[in-house]
Amino acid sequence: MKRILVLFLFGFLNMFFSIHVWAQTQKALDLEKTCFEMLGQFKGASNKELLGRACARVTVLDQCQSVNKVPLFHFQKEGYLKIPKRILVFSLIHGDEIGPGSVGRYWIENLERISPRNTWRVIPILNPDGLALKTRTNLNQIDLNRNFPTKDWSDSAQLYWKKTNMNPRRFPGKAAGSEPEVVCALSHIQDFSPDFVVSIHTPLHVLDFDGPQIRPPKYDYLPWKSLGHFPGSLGRYLWFERETPVLTMELKQELPQKFDTFEKLQDVIGTLVKFETGVHAKQKHLNEISSTQ
């Protein structure tokens, strides 16, 4: 009798474990398919084989899903340097700016192919619901780039919005960090602890750098220009409150014929992060010295 009971228990545990493994495998396969389909929709250069390999490696942080429960997956590649810098990329924060989706995909494919100097983490579609609806805002009609919990959010975010004609495209929401997509972005900042953040947009045709004063490396495709920052924006949240530099890429509306210009930009970022955080670290060090004197 005892033996039968043990056998029964063993069989039950075995079945439970098999179901668990099957469910996990199924979840990973679903995510791979979602990644391949979602990233496959963007125009421009793409290598299906590299994309397939990259999508097989994407993962999702807990809590990372949109209002409509679409997974906000990410791709990561470790850098080969002894102490690599950590670069975090957010693409498609605004759902009606689809060019960044092509660049996010291109970078992921490129990272899959090469061995990078620095460690990169790319979230290629932060606002999938806005992408599906062709809106700048998310499903709750909130501009994610005004919903980050900056210190001045409660005092200024809605006030600033009201003062600037209450443009529905820039509605910051009713509370700071209220949106699941922003919660996801914040958990990436916490989890990955980036040295440098890149945010990809269209169509203003500039590179806007929120970081220490430096002479930026030359890059012909987009001119360097400061656009300013706002209550609830990623730039204000990260650089002005946390000293993590942010590069906002504002692409042209039309993508270039050849994407090697974006490969070059990846290289420029690799150089910038090295140079820039060097200067930054030095500044921080000087501040520490002066505060102890």
Ligand SMILES: [Zn+2]
């Ligand atoms: Zn934008």
